Amino acid sequence: ETPATTYKPTYRCSxxxxxxSEVTSRSFPVLQRSCPHSCDLHMVLQxxxxxxxxxxxxxxxxxxxHTTKQREGGMQSV
Amino acid sequence: MFTNRTAxxxxxxxxxxxxxxxxxxxxITSWETADYLFSEDATCPDTERIFESVxxxxxxxxxxxxxxxxxxxxxxxVKSVCIGHYVLPPVSxxxxxxxxxxxxxxEQEDNAKAVDTEDSDDRL
Ligand SMILES: [Zn+2]
Numbered sequence: 001e002t003p004a005t006t007y008k009p010t011y012r013c014s015x016x017x018x019x020x021s022e023v024t025s026r027s028f029p030v031l032q033r034s035c036p037h038s039c040d041l042h043m044v045l046q047x048x049x050x051x052x053x054x055x056x057x058x059x060x061x062x063x064x065x066h067t068t069k070q071r072e073g074g075m076q077s078v
Numbered sequence: 079m080f081t082n083r084t085a086x087x088x089x090x091x092x093x094x095x096x097x098x099x100x101x102x103x104x105x106i107t108s109w110e111t112a113d114y115l116f117s118e119d120a121t122c123p124d125t126e127r128i129f130e131s132v133x134x135x136x137x138x139x140x141x142x143x144x145x146x147x148x149x150x151x152x153x154x155x156v157k158s159v160c161i162g163h164y165v166l167p168p169v170s171x172x173x174x175x176x177x178x179x180x181x182x183x184x185e186q187e188d189n190a191k192a193v194d195t196e197d198s199d200d201r202l
Contacts, residue, residue: 016163020156024083024113028140028165041179042162048174049137049167056135 015042079156080104088117088125091144098151116144120169129168141166143184 014035023031032038032046081103087096095116100106109115109128117125125141133139146164150156163183167175172182 016160018160018162020150020159020161023161025115025140025142026113026138028162029137032162033137041175044175044178045165045167045171048171051174052168052171053135053137056130060132060135 011039013037013039013042015039079150083114084112085114085116086112087144088115088119088122090117090119090122090125092118095144095147098147115139115141116147117141117166118144120166120172125166126168143182145184 014037015032016039018028018031029049032042035042038046079102080099083103084105084107085099086107086109087099095118096106099116106112109124110133115128117128119125120129120141128134128139128141131139142161143164143166146159146161149159149164153159166184176182
């Protein structure tokens with residue numbers, strides 16, 4: 001079950017130390033990936049996000065393949 | 079505080095956060111171009127749309143929890159609040175993270191606690 005306590009890192013990784021002026025919604029994924037020693041939070045966050053986006057890319061790829069097929073007029077059933 | 083920065087706000091974000099952003103000089107724009115994306119609820123349709131976007135799939139985007147702004151407002155600074163602790167991931171990711179490390183900082187009842195008081199390390 002989910003632990004009731006809020007995560008409080010004992011160790012601050014570079015993801016933890018980022019200032020507002022140093023990061024945006026667009027640069028955060030890159031900065032997080034380049035951190036060699038992530039804290040527990042940023043480690044698991046990165047891994048879980050990676051699995052999620054991998055799945056999502058697969059869905060996007062299939063969706064693209066499907067629409068391309070339709071556009072080419074080949075209405076074959078899958 | 080937020081001059082020359084742009085943000086997109088989900089409909090789930092309470093009005094106060096948006097108002098604080100604008101009153102501190104921040105601009106508001108679409109999610110495709112904003113520097114910062116803020117949401118309060120990963121299940122809000124506008125936020126889910128972002129989590130299903132190509133940009134998100136390609137690891138080009140992070141959504142932050144708008145409680146980050148509330149924490150900044152409370153301590154009148156962006157310097158003492160770790161924005162890296164206010165990442166708002168999709169629900170399935172949240173579940174994995176919570177199983178390992180416990181609650182997210184933005185799940186605290188009193189988000190004043192989220193303020194990092196050890197602001198003495200200016201090494202960065
Ligand atoms: Zn960290």
